[in-house]
Amino acid sequence: MNAGNVYDFSVEPQDVDFTLRATITSMCNCVLNTAGVDAQRNGFGTDTLLKNDRSWVLSRMALEFDILPEQYTPFKIRTWINDGGRLLSVRNFLLTDDGGNVFGRVTSQWCMIDMVRRAPLDLSSVVELHRSYVSDEPAPCDRPRKVLTVNPQHTTEHRIVYSDIDFNRHVNTMRYIDMMLDILPIEMLAEHRPLRLDVHFIRESRYGHTLTVGYEQNGDVSLFEIKSDDGEAVCRAAIEWR
Amino acid sequence: MNAGNVYDFSVEPQDVDFTLRATITSMCNCVLNTAGVDAQRNGFGTDTLLKNDRSWVLSRMALEFDILPEQYTPFKIRTWINDGGRLLSVRNFLLTDDGGNVFGRVTSQWCMIDMVRRAPLDLSSVVELHRSYVSDEPAPCDRPRKVLTVNPQHTTEHRIVYSDIDFNRHVNTMRYIDMMLDILPIEMLAEHRPLRLDVHFIRESRYGHTLTVGYEQNGDVSLFEIKSDDGEAVCRAAIEWR
Numbered sequence: 001m002n003a004g005n006v007y008d009f010s011v012e013p014q015d016v017d018f019t020l021r022a023t024i025t026s027m028c029n030c031v032l033n034t035a036g037v038d039a040q041r042n043g044f045g046t047d048t049l050l051k052n053d054r055s056w057v058l059s060r061m062a063l064e065f066d067i068l069p070e071q072y073t074p075f076k077i078r079t080w081i082n083d084g085g086r087l088l089s090v091r092n093f094l095l096t097d098d099g100g101n102v103f104g105r106v107t108s109q110w111c112m113i114d115m116v117r118r119a120p121l122d123l124s125s126v127v128e129l130h131r132s133y134v135s136d137e138p139a140p141c142d143r144p145r146k147v148l149t150v151n152p153q154h155t156t157e158h159r160i161v162y163s164d165i166d167f168n169r170h171v172n173t174m175r176y177i178d179m180m181l182d183i184l185p186i187e188m189l190a191e192h193r194p195l196r197l198d199v200h201f202i203r204e205s206r207y208g209h210t211l212t213v214g215y216e217q218n219g220d221v222s223l224f225e226i227k228s229d230d231g232e233a234v235c236r237a238a239i240e241w242r
Numbered sequence: 243m244n245a246g247n248v249y250d251f252s253v254e255p256q257d258v259d260f261t262l263r264a265t266i267t268s269m270c271n272c273v274l275n276t277a278g279v280d281a282q283r284n285g286f287g288t289d290t291l292l293k294n295d296r297s298w299v300l301s302r303m304a305l306e307f308d309i310l311p312e313q314y315t316p317f318k319i320r321t322w323i324n325d326g327g328r329l330l331s332v333r334n335f336l337l338t339d340d341g342g343n344v345f346g347r348v349t350s351q352w353c354m355i356d357m358v359r360r361a362p363l364d365l366s367s368v369v370e371l372h373r374s375y376v377s378d379e380p381a382p383c384d385r386p387r388k389v390l391t392v393n394p395q396h397t398t399e400h401r402i403v404y405s406d407i408d409f410n411r412h413v414n415t416m417r418y419i420d421m422m423l424d425i426l427p428i429e430m431l432a433e434h435r436p437l438r439l440d441v442h443f444i445r446e447s448r449y450g451h452t453l454t455v456g457y458e459q460n461g462d463v464s465l466f467e468i469k470s471d472d473g474e475a476v477c478r479a480a481i482e483w484r
Contacts, residue, residue, distance in 0.1 A: 012275070013275075013278055013288070013409070014271065014275065014414075014416075016409055017404070017407070017408075017409070018407060018408070018409050018410065018411045020409055023405075025405065029256065033254070033255075033256065036255055046255070047314070071409075072289070161424035162259070162420075162423055162424045162426070162428055162431060163265075163267065163420040163423065163424050165259070165260060166259075166260070167255070167258055167259070167260050167262055167313075168260065169260045172256075174256075178404075178405040181404055181405065182403035182404045182405050184404070186404055186449065189404060207428065
């Protein structure tokens with residue numbers, strides 16, 4: 001059993017919103033940075049993979065937050081990997097405060113792609129390195145749920161600009177989450193209810209395209225769908241307010 | 243003479259653009275974080291000031307970058323303060339690589355405001371703490387230049403959303419810089435010419451307002467003006483490509 005590695009964080013002033021608590025986006029950012037740093041440390045980071053024209057792509061993610069910590073609060077993220085079969089790597093995260101109390105649980109599914117063919121790879125190509133880090137410890141929350149249909153009550157348009165894109169000229173994961181939170185009534189973000197966020201990344205979207213962000217409120221669930229110029233969904237998500 | 247304090251940074255994957263070099267915005271972010279952390283360490287940070295309903299407000303800033311460092315490059319920022327008279331604190335920054343070579347120079351002007359009256363304060367109210375850190379070492383580059391008139395050849399509109407605003411519900415400084423870079427032809431950002439950026443923050447803009455971003459290219463100088471709903475300028479800037 002591999003207990004994974006632990007990384008230290010703190011809620012910095014640039015991570016909080018007007019309630020002086022960490023934004024959902026900043027917490028996602030810490031989680032994804034942990035994934036990047038931990039993979040790099042174990043020898044299967046994007047920096048190593050890119051030398052063979054390979055890269056990790058985040059497919060689905062589920063995040064549960066009981067609270068969003070206040071500015072200057074220190075916290076820890078422990079991460080470990082589960083076997084996700086031939087094509088998926090499952091990476092889990094547990095977020096704890098200074099007293100060791102868990103306030104966040106995350107599980108994520110990644111595939112490895114061949115950057116030249118833009119196709120998924122069998123993980124056996126890196127299996128030796130990757131397998132030695134696989135743990136029996138289960139994911140700390142239910143695996144990411146599919147969001148099938150969204151019937152938007154509100155939509156906004158967003159033209160993809162320079163500050164939205166990553167090293168690949170694709171829209172950065174964090175920006176999709178920003179676009180979804182930005183369409184919510186701001187009061188909902190100020191309530192700080194415990195929440196679960198499921199995100200499903202379907203296709204890439206590129207610089208210069210225009211995205212349509214759709215939002216449906218269904219009881220205690222906020223549903224989102226981001227579509228590309230051609231009408232195809234690029235990302236769907238749901239926030240369950242608990 | 244106070245030689246100031248030195249802080250360590252590294253260009254993280256989330257700081258680079260598609261050229262795998264740090265974005266101008268991410269470098270500004272490191273500079274402003276240094277200002278925040280250094281002021282906090284010296285006892286006149288926003289956390290302390292807010293207890294008396296006071297806060298620092300960035301008025302003008304000039305940044306010179308000879309290069310923008312590549313992903314994973316470690317660098318250092320040294321910061322020190324000059325006396326800027328009764329109403330201004332001048333904070334300077336020198337950015338150096340691991341070999342001690344200077345690649346960035348920044349000088350910035352801050353005023354302290356009374357958050358209740360929304361009016362600037364005489365710095366003598368914190369003068370004892372602040373004065374003990376004032377250095378004779380001059381700023382590492384020319385002080386921020388005024389940008390007087392911009393005759394936009396291109397404009398875009400931007401409605402201010404949740405992800406644009408800070409703890410004060412005002413647009414975050416970094417987002418203004420993003421909006422200006424986003425209107426530039428993307429090829430200009432890929433050229434990585436040495437540059438000087440002068441930014442002048444004129445007024446605050448708030449959640450729900452719509453901004454108009456204007457851009458004029460005048461030889462080797464890119465000029466920007468961001469206006470609010472009411473037609474008043476909230477921010478002007480110039481990038482001199484060297």
